[in-house]
Amino acid sequence: MDITPYTDKIIAEYIWIGGSGIDLRSKSRTISKPVKHPSELPKWNYDGSSTGQAPGEDSEVIIYPQAIFKDPFRGGNNILVICDAYTPAGEPIPTNKRHRAAEIFSNPKVVAEVPWYGIEQEYTLLQTNVKWPLGWPVGGYPGPQGPYYCGAGADKSFGRDISDAHYKACLYAGINISGTNGEVMPGQWEFQVGPSVGIEAGDHIWCARYILERITEQAGVVLSLDPKPIEGDWNGAGCHTNYSTKTMREDGGFEVIKKAILNLSLRHKEHISAYGEGNERRLTGKHETASIDTFSWGVANRGCSIRVGRDTEKQGKGYLEDRRPASNMDPYIVTSLLAESTLLWEPTLEAEALAAQKLALKV
Numbered sequence: 001m002d003i004t005p006y007t008d009k010i011i012a013e014y015i016w017i018g019g020s021g022i023d024l025r026s027k028s029r030t031i032s033k034p035v036k037h038p039s040e041l042p043k044w045n046y047d048g049s050s051t052g053q054a055p056g057e058d059s060e061v062i063i064y065p066q067a068i069f070k071d072p073f074r075g076g077n078n079i080l081v082i083c084d085a086y087t088p089a090g091e092p093i094p095t096n097k098r099h100r101a102a103e104i105f106s107n108p109k110v111v112a113e114v115p116w117y118g119i120e121q122e123y124t125l126l127q128t129n130v131k132w133p134l135g136w137p138v139g140g141y142p143g144p145q146g147p148y149y150c151g152a153g154a155d156k157s158f159g160r161d162i163s164d165a166h167y168k169a170c171l172y173a174g175i176n177i178s179g180t181n182g183e184v185m186p187g188q189w190e191f192q193v194g195p196s197v198g199i200e201a202g203d204h205i206w207c208a209r210y211i212l213e214r215i216t217e218q219a220g221v222v223l224s225l226d227p228k229p230i231e232g233d234w235n236g237a238g239c240h241t242n243y244s245t246k247t248m249r250e251d252g253g254f255e256v257i258k259k260a261i262l263n264l265s266l267r268h269k270e271h272i273s274a275y276g277e278g279n280e281r282r283l284t285g286k287h288e289t290a291s292i293d294t295f296s297w298g299v300a301n302r303g304c305s306i307r308v309g310r311d312t313e314k315q316g317k318g319y320l321e322d323r324r325p326a327s328n329m330d331p332y333i334v335t336s337l338l339a340e341s342t343l344l345w346e347p348t349l350e351a352e353a354l355a356a357q358k359l360a361l362k363v
Contacts, residue, residue: 004076008033011078013071014044015210016063016085019052021095022225022277022328024210034077038065041081053085053093061093062086067203072169073214080173080210082203098202101336105198110339116249116319117201117335118178118194118242122327123212124229125159125187126222133187133230134158134221145235148186157182162212162219163189169211175204184235184288194242198339202332227326228281236282236289237327243338244319253317254308260320260342261297261306265355267341268295268305274333276326283324290323297359 003009010033015026027046035041048054048061063083071078084098092099104110125134135158136142147156163180170177170191180191191212193204209225216223228236247256264271272279272292283292290296290305297306299313305324312318325334347355 002076003074003078010034010076011071011074012041012081013074013079014063014065014081014083015207016046016083017095017097017206017330019048019095021097021330023051024206024213025051026210035068035079038068038081041065041068044083048085048093053095060088062088062090066098067200067207069173069175069207072172072211080207082207097330097332098199101202101332102199104336104340104344107344110198110343113245113247113339113343115198115335115339115343116195116242116244117338118192118196118319119201119205119331119335120190120192120238120240120242121205121208122183122188122190122237122239124185124224124226124237125162125189125216126224126229128220128222131222131224133185135187142186144233145184145186148182148188149184150181156186158187159189159221162215162221163191165215166191166208166212169215170208173207173211175208175211176200177204177208183237185230185237188229188235188237198335199332201335202330205331225328227276227278227328231281233287235287238282238289238323239276239325239327239329239331239334241322241325241331241334241338242319243322243335243342245343248319249317251317254312257308257312257318257320261308262352262355262359263341263345263347264306264322264338265295265297265359266347266351267345271322271324271337271341274329274337275324276329278328279324279326282326288323295359 010031012031013026013028018025045060045062047059049056049059065081067082069080071080084096085093167180178192280292283289285291288302296304298304299308300310307321
């Protein structure tokens, strides 16, 4: 039902990240008239003791509206509102990773470099009662991987209707979704968001995840962002993050990319610790991944930590792909950490020289 002809009032669905750092929560409120910008919306609050974000005796958490999207479920002028969470005193709560990311993205050095992100979000669809992938025989396994990646047919593709509904809903909402495809493991899918600039990348991925949760809810299917939902000879689920800066995209940019790779190699442990829970089950050196313990890079090599495309090498400018983030990563953390490590952090000359030698990088 479209309420637009009957009232000026709209419904705003306030969305925030819960206590696990990966769960999404939301609630609705009536706004007196349509709005164009989050600054026109009031702050709100919720019971943080029920989300694992505050004690019962001081449970109020305040949410600040930060980004607005059109609501594909209610239509009309109704909106989805991405929020971040603060204490009543105005301090960001520990699970609010957006606040720190916004600080990094507002640094003049980062602003000048106009960082672009293209994020490839993989996910797995599970049957509701048995928590086993969609299309798999209960308690059993389908045929080995091979025919499922970008496959078509009732014996190869499971959940296309969900992927397609999600794609259209994201386009309607104003999310910068750029594509989707069936993945290597049956019941697994991917969507891509970008190119997005700065903090927008995180806002768009979180809203796209929320929409996917709502669509799977309607379909009676469970969404999993586990990085290795099925043990054994099955691909895990990642969130490959493509990244470039203004100087990387300009002539001579490949040298800037190599310097960025060098910085990333020196901060490998910091990045891995922030790239998603359970990622050690996925980054084994098999199934198109690099080992979690070793940093590596290569041109067109999907078994590396950082992959550079053939076009980038050929043109001498372009972007890099960080293949380490897990499907359950926080995009605010990953995008801001890439900017921080490549634009704000400076290694010692000695560390830089040693790393360059080790990686065979002439910087």
